[in-house]
Structure formats: C-alpha cells, structure tokens
Amino acid sequence: MLFCGAALAALVTITALRLDGGGAETVPAAGPAAVDSTVCIAPTEYMRSHHMKMLDKWRDEAVREGERTHVTPDGRRFEKSLKTCLGCHSNNRMFCYMCHLYANVKPTCWNCHLSPIEIPPQ
Amino acid sequence: MNQQRREFLKRAGLAGLAGLGAVAGIIPTFALEKTDPSVFSNRPVPGATRWGMLIDTRKCRDGCDECVAACHRTHNVPDFGDSKNEIKWIWKAPYEKAFPTSSRQFGSRNLDGLEVLTLCNHCAEPPCTKACPTKATFRRWDGIVAMDYHRCIGCRFCMAACPYGSRSFNWLDPRPAIETYSPDYPTRERGVVEKCNFCSERLVKGLQPACVEACRGKAITFGDLNDPESAIRTMLAENETVQRKPELGTLPSVFYII
Incomplete structure (x- = not known):
C-alpha cells in the first residue's frame, strides 16, 4: 500500500505555469497534492481533542491573513483548508458525523461547506 | 453484551x-x-498587490451572459427565480443604471440599450467595510474586499453602505436553489450577505477569475494594478477608461472602456 502511495505521489505534478488568458499575470499554479492517508498533520490523540481549535486557527489565518501554509514539526507542508482534512478523511464519509453524533455536538461547518456526504464520490 | x-x-x-x-x-x-501548498507564499505583504479588472464593453457581446453563468456556477450562487430574493455576484445592468451620474445630454447613440457588466468594485476606500460591525467584510492584503461568512451576522449595514448594489442577502436557505454544487467552493447559509470575491480561491491557485476565463470575447482583463508592467496597467495607460461613481471617492478597482 505504501508503495502504491509513493507511486501516486511521483505521478503528481507539483507546479505548472499558466499562460495568460485574458491578458493578465502569470502566477505559479498549485496542483493537487498526493493523498497519503497513513499520516495526519498531528498525532491522532491531539487531533481528536484539538481539531476544532486547529480548524478555527487555520480559518482565521487563511481567510484574514492570507497565511495558507501549515508546516508540521517534521517539515511537511499542508494547505490550511478544510479540503486538506477531507482529502483523506472523506474516504470514510461518516468520519465527522460518527463522533459528533455520539458526543451530541452540532458544529455549523456543514451549513456552508459541502460535507463528504453531499458530494458523491467520483 | x-x-x-x-x-x-x-x-x-x-x-x-x-x-x-x-x-x-x-x-x-x-x-x-x-492542494499542494508549495507555491503559496508564506505570509503576503499587505499592499504589495492590488488586483483590478478592466471591462471593455466594446467587446462584450449583447445577450451573452457566459461570465455570469460561470461565476454563479463556480461559487454556488443560488437562483431563486425572483428579483426579491435574487443573489448576484456579477450581472449586466443598463448603462444609465451602472453610470447614473454620467452626463446623458446629447449622449452618444452607442449608449442606447447598452448593457454593462457590473460586479463588486473592490474599492480602495470601501464604505462597506467601515459599516460592518463584526469586520466580517474587510479589505484584504491584495486589495480584494472579502467576506468572512463565518463572522457575518446578517445586519445588512454593508448593503446600505455599498453605493453599487453589489451585495445580496440570503433571505432563504440558498442550498435548495443551487442546481449543481461546485465542490471547489462552499455555499452560504440563510442570513448572511454575499458578493463577488474576485475569485480569491482561484487566484491562490494561479488561475484567472472564472468570468475572465469564461469570456469568449476577451472583454475582461484582470491583473495587478500596482505593477506598472502588467497588462491591465498597459491597457489603462493606452485607453480612456471610467469608473463607476468616481465622485464618491471609493476608488474602485474595476475600470470600464465604454
């Protein structure tokens, strides 16, 4: 499985330059990242207890400051986006719901953000 | 058990x-x-970039609304089908509505029935951000007047403050009025104001705004107003352009060639 993941990562192109369409600037384009569902951005125990704080922090930094890159202590880089989480966790479409139902918490994320349940797998 | x-x-x-x-x-x-974040800059320098748009109405074809459709599809903008609940990010308005203060005395025949593409002007001096009590709408580091929907309490002060009618309020739950969801952008919820975001979610990936990409006539030019070498600055220097209601001092970032 790890081998497959590595092969997939090798296939993913990282940067590409886009030529101007309507006569505007060329900006380096961010491509899709490799999906490696074996390691999360932080240890599971930490994510279980602190994911809401991390998402809040990510949201404010990305939306209001434009600081979009999260660097983990071991040097891996992630985009501060709910999609970074769902890129792996949406494979289990009930991932968020299972705990939230059990703990009877009702986060408002899915009022606007599309949850894995609302997007059919492609 | x-x-x-x-x-x-x-x-x-x-x-x-x-x-x-x-x-x-x-x-x-x-x-x-x-997304692979390797091309993102770590923390942008405020004021280094000021995104702007130049709309050439001579190239904008009558009856074509592909840019409007592309924008609304990309951003999950609901279509309620009636003007009271209408949500619009970009739309076509008659010339005299878009430029109500421009002189029409002995005006050009070309302006009769002219429809002008209008959207949020992303003003350098935005009145809406000053009216917002929660800082849900704010001027970003790159000149975009952004909405932080998480903070919007739906007071609609910004709608009253905006002189261009660029903001819409979700009176109803927008979800049922969206035909197909675009997975690249969230929807909104009932009770928040929304508007054009200059496609900030596409800019960060190095893409042009959806309306620019959709325009077949290449009527829309998008670029950095702070870069004297940019295509938009070159075009601004070579053409006679106008802004909407310039007398208000809002310094719009959207320019027009009529």
Whole structure:
C-alpha cells in the first residue's frame, strides 16, 4: 500500500505555469497534492481533542491573513483548508458525523461547506 | 453484551476501518482533493498587490451572459427565480443604471440599450467595510474586499453602505436553489450577505477569475494594478477608461472602456 502511495505521489505534478488568458499575470499554479492517508498533520490523540481549535486557527489565518501554509514539526507542508482534512478523511464519509453524533455536538461547518456526504464520490 | 462478542465487534470494526484506509491511500477522491501548498507564499505583504479588472464593453457581446453563468456556477450562487430574493455576484445592468451620474445630454447613440457588466468594485476606500460591525467584510492584503461568512451576522449595514448594489442577502436557505454544487467552493447559509470575491480561491491557485476565463470575447482583463508592467496597467495607460461613481471617492478597482 505504501508503495502504491509513493507511486501516486511521483505521478503528481507539483507546479505548472499558466499562460495568460485574458491578458493578465502569470502566477505559479498549485496542483493537487498526493493523498497519503497513513499520516495526519498531528498525532491522532491531539487531533481528536484539538481539531476544532486547529480548524478555527487555520480559518482565521487563511481567510484574514492570507497565511495558507501549515508546516508540521517534521517539515511537511499542508494547505490550511478544510479540503486538506477531507482529502483523506472523506474516504470514510461518516468520519465527522460518527463522533459528533455520539458526543451530541452540532458544529455549523456543514451549513456552508459541502460535507463528504453531499458530494458523491467520483 | 457478552464481553467476548464485544471484543469481536470492536476488532471487526477496526479491521473494516483499516480496510477503508487502505483503499484511501490508492484511490484519491477528486471532489475534495488536497492542494499542494508549495507555491503559496508564506505570509503576503499587505499592499504589495492590488488586483483590478478592466471591462471593455466594446467587446462584450449583447445577450451573452457566459461570465455570469460561470461565476454563479463556480461559487454556488443560488437562483431563486425572483428579483426579491435574487443573489448576484456579477450581472449586466443598463448603462444609465451602472453610470447614473454620467452626463446623458446629447449622449452618444452607442449608449442606447447598452448593457454593462457590473460586479463588486473592490474599492480602495470601501464604505462597506467601515459599516460592518463584526469586520466580517474587510479589505484584504491584495486589495480584494472579502467576506468572512463565518463572522457575518446578517445586519445588512454593508448593503446600505455599498453605493453599487453589489451585495445580496440570503433571505432563504440558498442550498435548495443551487442546481449543481461546485465542490471547489462552499455555499452560504440563510442570513448572511454575499458578493463577488474576485475569485480569491482561484487566484491562490494561479488561475484567472472564472468570468475572465469564461469570456469568449476577451472583454475582461484582470491583473495587478500596482505593477506598472502588467497588462491591465498597459491597457489603462493606452485607453480612456471610467469608473463607476468616481465622485464618491471609493476608488474602485474595476475600470470600464465604454
């Protein structure tokens, strides 16, 4: 499985330059990242207890400051986006719901953000 | 429940989850894919960039609304089908509505029935951000007047403050009025104001705004107003352009060639 993941990562192109369409600037384009569902951005125990704080922090930094890159202590880089989480966790479409139902918490994320349940797998 | 049976069920559940994880490593879900952040700058310098737009109405074809459709599709803008609840990010307005203060005395025949593309002007001096009590709308580091929907309390002060009518309020739940969801952008919820975001979610990936990309006539030019070498600055220097209601001092970032 790890081998497959590595092969997939090798296939993913990282940067590409886009030529101007309507006569505007060329900006380096961010491509899709490799999906490696074996390691999360932080240890599971930490994510279980602190994911809401991390998402809040990510949201404010990305939306209001434009600081979009999260660097983990071991040097891996992630985009501060709910999609970074769902890129792996949406494979289990009930991932968020299972705990939230059990703990009877009702986060408002899915009022606007599309949850894995609302997007059919492609 | 029998303790042994409980253990068995727990292990079976874990094994099932592990199986899902194994599949996850091989099959990526493209609908909600991760982005490689290696090209993002770490913290942008405020004021270095000021995004702007130049709309050449001579190239804008009558009756064409592909840019409007592309924008509204990209951003999950609901279509309620009536003007009272209408949500619009970009739309076509008659010339005299878009430029109500321009002189029409002995005006050009070309302006009769002219429809002008209008959207949020992303003003350098935005009145809406000053009216917002929660700083839900604010001027970003790159000149975009952005909405932080998380903070919007739906007071609609910004709508009263905006002299261009660029903001719409969600009186109803927008979800049922969206035909197909675009997975690249969230929807909004009932009770928040929304408007054009200059496609900030596309700019960060190095893409042009959706309206610019959709325009077949290449009537829209998008670029950095602070860069004297940019295509938009070159065009601004070579053409006579106008802004909407310049007398208000809002310093719009959207320019027009009439």
